[in-house]
Amino acid sequence: MKGCEKIRDEILLHLDAQMPGVVQKHLDECHECSAFLKEMKKARGLLQDLEPLAPPPGLQDKIMRKVEKMEERNFCNRLKDKLITPWQVRPAILVAMSLVLVFVIGGVFYLWQPFPERKEDMLMQDVFRAETLPMERQDPRAPDTYEGMELKVAERRIIYNAMLELEVSDADKLQGQVIEYITVAGGFVAETRRWVSPGGEVSIRMVLRLPVVGFEDALGELAGLGEVVDQSIQGRDITREYQDLEARIGNKKQQEQRYLEILQEAKNVEEILKVERELERIRVEIESMEGTLRYYQDRSDFATITLTMKEPQVVIVGGELFEAIREAFKGSVHLLFTITGWILPYAAILMVILLITAVFKSFKTKK
């Protein structure tokens, strides 16, 4: 039965169809093969007897529900993908970071003042105080009224005050020059203040005192050190106050003299004590007045020059443009802050809602 094996494959293949002629012929002859076919048909019958099954009735609803849910999730996923896919996340992070950077820089820029502007200035205060000393205001007509005094022009007492602001290339180097110059001129440096701006530019402010005679020369000399940015000169005539004070001191001294004489004549301790008390009072007055006088002398003998030397700011070339940009930037940063301030609470609420829905969704789909 060697040929049967091959024939049987053919039988198996054509089980559900018309057998080819050769096979049919073999079947007619070979008993075993036709028995095999019979068995095969029986087996096939088993398969075909398998009853068709109806899918469970709830299946359709279940699937449709799931599809619908997936539709929703699909939307969420697409949204999530948009936000979370690494490739898309990077630019988002970049944008966020640059925003933060802009905020920080903007904030610093916004709050930062290029120079700690100090009011003009403690240094000047003593001068102002001198001006506002409790004395009669100067009568503007004074010099004219006392015509006799015109002769004593040389004795006019004037307080000179100058303020000079320079822009220089090297403040530290010039400081040395200034000190040298002032010393030669017979003056001195009353106060120095030096500060460095965030850009590294050095600024120096010096209060110089020098004999009035050299005042104008000194101003010219100092102005030559750099570019004059600001300059002011004040002269205050205190001749009258000065002479007044001198006269009053003279009076008081005479009084003192008288008291001394009285003291000589004093008869008992009580009188002595009384007179001495008066004497002491008058001496205090005299000393006080003499102090003021000395101050006036000093002020009018020595002129005061407040010299400020600043190195130019880096961007000073386009100063106005820079300033404009800075202003604009300040404005926009301010606006940004305002807008953010408005948006932030709503954004927070939105975030919370998104978060809750996301959590809810994932919880639901897990089920």
Next chain:
Amino acid sequence: MKGQEKPFQQRADQKEIFNRIFCEHKFRVYNTVYRMVGGEDAQDLTQEIFIKAYLNLKKFRGDARLETWIYSITVNVCRDYLRRKSKTPGTVPYQEGKVAPGQGNPVAEYLDRRLIQEETQEVLLQLSPPLQEVLILRELQGLSYREIAAVAGIPEGTVKSRLIRARRAFKESCEERGLLG
């Protein structure tokens, strides 16, 4: 059978089209799955198949018949399932054949028939997946060789040789269980 389904683009239509597809194919798919994997997971797999179909609806281009397309999804899902299941062996209990001939009693005959059905199903499940799927597609679903080749992704020649082997294996299994007695 409508052969030429247009590519589906409209999202709104999609659900309706899907609904139609489901109604049209649910018997085919469910039965195929049932015979391939048994009743236990048939429902879940059917669901999986249709959801896959839904998700891929956009990709279906109408260059194949919709029926073939659905069948190939079915076959693939079942293959995956069986592969997974074969890694956890022993889930299909082997039952000793115990079929007695009908007694003429309608109830007994009914019970007989049920028993035979179950036994046949068991035999199918024990066939190796490549043979089983060809056999089911051919004998139960009545697909042509060419269709089976398209669905299973194998040449027609392979379909034929597998069919031969499958029929033989099936018969032998039935014999062992005394189903042919």
